[in-house]
């Protein structure tokens with residue numbers, strides 16, 4: 064709670080509040096009746112939400128909580144996720160609607176209707192079958208942000224295979240861990256993607272991931288589960304080829320018949336696994352169901368984003384994260400949205416790229432992350448001001464707490480003071496938005512996610528699990544099961560229970576601190592554990608520490624998240640170099656540069672420490688636990704906090720003196 068207490072002290076009193084515009088409220092999908100209905104009968108509320116999906120066989124039971132904390136929702140019904148996201152629109156006469164305006168980073172564009180996607184997913188489903196993938200098999204997807212990523216996910220869902228999308232920024236090692244844990248049978252990848260004007264190779268990383276890494280490494284054997292690698296040609300770059308294992312998408316998928324009957328699965332059939340950082344070193348394979356997950360994603364997308372017939376919706380997340388799963392692929396497609404899908408970075412080839420896209424496609428709803436907003440603030444408002452952003456009518460934020468200043472800038476510069484902002488709090492675990500204003504209904508306050516969405520019950524509690532009073536802070540918990548809740552950690556029920564359900568009796572603990580203001584509205588205060596949030600991406604300190612100590616120069620490493628103006632938090636590592644290792648450079652900066660590259664290779668660029676400080680000691684408690692709180696003080700350049708529980712109280716002075724003498728980068 065150190066973190067929370069600290070943030071609480073710093074949280075200035077925010078008194079600004081924005082009431083919904085009457086014109087927006089008059090046409091909003093959500094009404095205050097929604098809260099009333101859910102309040103009277105939560106399960107009935109969710110039943111109605113689920114009935115908006117297309118069911119092959121109807122369900123009779125809403126919730127089965129007898130195996131708590133594993134829930135089953137709508138379990139005796141059957142359906143198919145791809146049928147809901149694609150076939151249904153074609154069947155009901157909406158086949159000509161544009162599903163995606165795809166924009167490649169180099170400027171290539173493609174318009175895909177629901178009918179086009181329908182054709183492609185059926186071919187892809189047949190392609191997967193021809194490669195021996197069947198219902199229940201796991202498929203790893205490691206692709207750039209291109210239409211094939213969406214098609215690949217939906218094709219898996221169509222045949223009842225379970226996709227595990229691995230963000231393209233992850234390293235070969237991270238990919239291997241995830242493939243092994245899920246025992247994936249197939250990897251779908253591309254030759255490469257376009258990133259900052261370059262061709263970023265992906266296929267070589269898959270080759271590296273699947274290979275033996277040699278005696279004495281974590282992977283002495285080649286990957287045992289993968290039978291084929293299906294490769295999309297995106298950049299056209301040279302690609303090494305393993306005959307018999309590797310197949311081109313254009314050979315295995317394109318010639319297939321565009322006819323495939325979806326596999327009807329039970330509501331609890333796993334739809335996907337998505338790996339996320341845990342407080343221990345190994346990533347957790349969180350898995351989601353079909354019926355409950357889709358209900359949560361589609362329902363929240365409809366009421367929080369107020370989607371209408373003529374909207375053009377753009378969620379800037381990557382499909383490799385949960386936001387891409389729930390708010391690019393499943394939620395919006397089930398609702399028949401017309402979307403923008405953009406492959407590249409916001410500043411390629413210029414810093415106005417996003418606003419140019421908003422202008423060109425007349426985007427009406429934009430959903431992005433605070434780190435992006437702060438980056439645009441840094442680049443200056445003159446850039447967005449050059450473009451016509453008047454099509455926008457609703458703005459969303461996700462991934463980390465949004466600071467009031469960024470919120471106000473987003474509202475004024477991007478939203479022209481007319482668009483409501485929905486600050487949406489949720490997690491990979493929750494599957495769908497849990498806390499958010501409803502546009503047209505809820506008044507908003509800059510920096511607050513406001514209240515739980517209808518049908519969701521959250522509380523802020525103290526150490527003993529008792530609700531705190533308004534005006535106080537504590538731990539954010541969810542007190543009732545909800546349809547899109549994770550069903551577990553792949554292959555590890557025990558870890559699921561101990562990670563989420565052991566802190567407070569009968570309550571899901573989300574890992575975040577929160578405050579209730581005097582009106583009872585919620586302010587998210589960031590993580591209370593050792594998970595950092597860098598540019599909206601969750602990283603564990605342990606994961607990076609493990610990587611650092613795997614380097615022969617490093618004896619010990621302690622990693623903390625320090626606040627950063629742009630990325631929210633940044634990775635700061637304190638390392639002790641080994642006295643006995645040969646060839647350790649004298650120069651701290653040289654050490655830092657080598658170690659940063661090492662982490663990039665092992666985990667991926669997101670995990671690369673912003674700062675590495677070479678120190679002689681790290682502060683520890685008598686029981687040997689690293690006191691990250693004190694290191695955070697150093698990293699954020701604050702006076703050192705309470706040191707009474709330190710085993711050696713002089714160590715903090717030693718660290719500070721050492722750093723002042725110039726041992727860091």
Ligand code: WTA
Pocket residue numbers: 339384385386460461462463464465486487488489490491492512573574575587588589590596599600601
């Ligand atoms: C943080 C992303 C404050 C939070 C959807 C959570 C937020 C973690 C918000 C989940 C928000 C997400 N305000 N914090 N609006 N949205 N977070 O699993 O710490 O990648 O626990 O899911 O991001 O990250 P994840």
